[in-house]
Amino acid sequence: MNAPVAWRDVTSAARLDLRRARDDAWSESTEAPVELAAGPWLVELRGDEVADIRFDGVTLLRGVRAVVRDHDWGTAATVSGAAAHDGDALRLDVRFTAPGIDLVGAVTLEATADSLTIALQATAAAPYRGNRAGLVVLHPPVLAGTALTVVHPDGSSTGTRFPLEIAPHQPARDVAALAWTAGGLALALDLHGEVFEMEDQRNWTDASFKTYSRPLDRPFPYEIPAGGAVRQSIALAVTRRGGSEPPRHPASTPIRLVATGAAFPGIGVGAGPASAAPPQPGPGAPGLAAVLVELDPASTSWRDDLARAATEAGAAPLDVRLVTDDPTTLGEAAAALAGRPVARVGVFSRTTHVTGPTASRLLGEALDAAGVTAERVGGARSHFTELNRGRHDLPGDLDALTFSVTPEMHATDTDQLIESIDMQRLVARQAVALAEESTTTGRVHVGPITLRPRFNAVATSGDGPTDEAERLDPATVDHRQTSSALAAWTVSSALALAVPGVASLSFFETTGPRGLLTAAGEPTPAATAVALLAELTGGEVLEPDRPTPAGVRLAGVTTATGLRLVAANLSGVEARLEVVLPEDEDDPRLLVVPAWGVAVG
Incomplete structure (x- = not known):
């Protein structure tokens, strides 16, 4: 020995x-x-x-x-x-x-x-x-x-x-x-x-x-x-054992962008909590796809929460997630949505956090009776975990799947946040594969995306806090919410999740402790990132033909004004990317991405 x-x-x-x-x-x-x-x-x-x-x-x-x-x-x-x-x-x-x-x-x-x-x-x-x-x-x-x-x-x-x-x-x-x-x-x-x-x-x-x-x-x-x-x-x-070769690093050659077949997802945000500052009319970013709101029809405040979300959404539609174990409340909730612009609606159990077949069917009947036409979504309001484990029990009447991303389920250190980005790409691809098997459109809507879980999905001592108490639990709030680096994380997350079949992403909340606006109403760095991402909605996504430096995400997205390069750097070292554009093979473009920052070209 x-x-x-x-x-x-x-x-x-x-x-x-x-x-x-x-x-x-x-x-x-x-x-x-x-x-x-x-x-x-x-x-x-x-x-x-x-x-x-x-x-x-x-x-x-x-x-x-x-x-x-x-x-x-x-x-x-x-x-x-x-x-x-x-x-x-x-x-x-x-x-x-x-x-x-x-x-x-x-x-x-x-x-x-x-x-x-x-x-x-x-x-x-x-x-x-x-x-x-x-x-x-x-x-x-x-x-x-x-x-x-x-x-x-x-x-x-x-x-x-x-x-x-x-x-x-x-x-x-x-x-x-x-x-x-x-x-x-x-x-x-x-x-x-x-x-x-x-x-x-x-x-x-x-x-x-x-x-x-x-x-x-x-x-x-x-x-x-x-x-x-x-x-x-x-x-x-x-x-x-011997016989292994050290990893080979390719020579520094220009990065070429190749089409992925994906359209850049629509970008949404979550509605602010009722205790936050009075809602401001209109979305916080031009081109925002939707404002996501979770409602418990059995609570006393759900109508106020709905009204607040509608005010914050302005002309943008609502993405409504009903959280209930009492299907008799679905009719009243559906009636309250009548006449409002609604992009999608889903129902989730408060105890299992997933969409059950009976609740999904009753929601569909309630929406039809109320004359509400919207995409029907289901899956898990907690993590991809519950969607993955319940894949064989999904309702057969869903238009699309949904799940949340909360990278701090097991640890809260910054390394955990950074390392989650590559895993988000894996989760998105697998969710799309499930959607192609189980929904009418094969589409996936990812969100809410928050740093910490919005609630304890694995508690054994009961349902835990609900409604406003749940949303204001200090355990759901991350001190890095207003940090400058969160802009780079938000862009990295969006680029990782932008795979073919992912139709929308919903980040954070408008206001409050998980908000994109400070208590004084000023936009945070993450809000700036969300505004940038919203401008890319619907554009064709192109990605590098080889690995980028560690911690760096890069994509090209076609927009009405041409191809835009977007990169985020979750490392402490500046990245200098030489990128060959499809329309100009002889003149590579240099994109300098600051440490912990975002670059657009």
């Missing part, structure tokens, strides 16, 4: 400068990352997460983290001290706190020339009642399609693959160990202290497959008595 290798801090000043610039762009102040090396191993400590685990420069794991969830799947706050050496090992003291939760312990890292062990030991300072307490392992999404061996607790094994398409359910269950290859390396991951399983987190636009415990078919919440301990560890062993 190889001897332990000591860890050393290799964080560069340039790395810290980039982090400070990123914090400025996102209007936040975060703990500086620490890069640590031990022999061939390189990891980055981001608070309590051991991230970007690399061996000889090859990324093996997206991260490993100790996570404690409460009875509603809320994440307990984690306080971690500075990493300290414990012999050749590294120790990170941690404490997990939330109402009714207090676990205290440590995460340790120990490396040899060919293995890495990460262990958690934590003790409940008070009785714990929750749904998860232990280590989670995040595998990078580039493993999609890679052969995977699953070793079970009884010693038997099953051959499978990391899912290529986004898997609705667990691709690996009853896990004691996993084995796969990456970058010419054979990897064996042993998991100790509990039985694990894997889920495909791309469902929530997370850039990972997650291996976690306990299995979800066990009862939860569960309890740990005061003084009880959580002891888990993962051990990753590496064997060099």
Whole structure:
């Protein structure tokens, strides 16, 4: 057995400068990352997460983290001290706190020339009642399609693959160990202290497959008595197989744009909450496709919410999402829409968050009786996850599908936001494939798109807050909503989601804590981005014929005034893109995209 290798801090000043610039762009102040090396191993400590685990420069794991969830799947706050050496090992003291939760312990890292062990030991300072307490392992999404061996607790094994398409359910269950290859390396991951399983987190636009415990078919919440301990560890062993070639990077040649067959989606926004400033007539951006409003016909304020949305929409139509488990209220709601410009209407269960066949049929009958002609949409008001899992139970009378995008379901750090962009492209493509199988038009409407979830879709303690209380819950608000970098994120999101079949995108809300306008009525950087995107509606989309620099999205969109180049940069380095336009092969256009910014040409 190889001897332990000591860890050393290799964080560069340039790395810290980039982090400070990123914090400025996102209007936040975060703990500086620490890069640590031990022999061939390189990891980055981001608070309590051991991230970007690399061996000889090859990324093996997206991260490993100790996570404690409460009875509603809320994440307990984690306080971690500075990493300290414990012999050749590294120790990170941690404490997990939330109402009714207090676990205290440590995460340790120990490396040899060919293995890495990460262990958690934590003790409940008070009785714990929750749904998860232990280590989670995040595998990078580039493993999609890679052969995977699953070793079970009884010693038997099953051959499978990391899912290529986004898997609705667990691709690996009853896990004691996993084995796969990456970058010419054979990897064996042993998991100790509990039985694990894997889920495909791309469902929530997370850039990972997650291996976690306990299995979800066990009862939860569960309890740990005061003084009880959580002891888990993962051990990753590496064997060099040889024969692999380092990745080849193409020479710097001009980017050519090719047609995708997509028309740029219509751009909508969500209606502001009733408690926000008085609504302003007319949409916040010329060319806005719709104003989306969610209404619970059983509430006392739904008519006021509808009136507010109609005022904000001006001449633009409404995109109405009815949220109810009482189908007898649909007739009254449909009647209230009569005479208003309505682009589309859907109905969703408040408890399951999806469209049921009976409710969909009754809504159709109510709309017909009220003389309301609108596109009928259905799917999930929560995440793509629920749409993906309920694909076989979709109503047969829908014109189009819909789902929401909320990249902060599992984590709220800025890396999570950035990494979600590529996953949004995967989710959009798979949703369109579902729509082509199950709807009359094969179209998809994506939205609401918000940074944090608008409600807790996985709560186990009941329906939770409703209506205005739900919309004003601090857990639904992100401090980066008014940051300058959110403009680049919004444009990146739109370019990622603009695949053939996606008909509209609805971003954020007009006003309020998730709004495009500040409390003083001034447009935020995201509002400027939405206005830019609205100008592109209906244009033919062209995309690069090769990968762009990391973090950079680029598209060409035909408009009435010609082809427009639009690019967004979610990295800390300026990007200089030499782009060949279809009508001018001999004169490439240079597009300079600032760090954390947007460029149009």
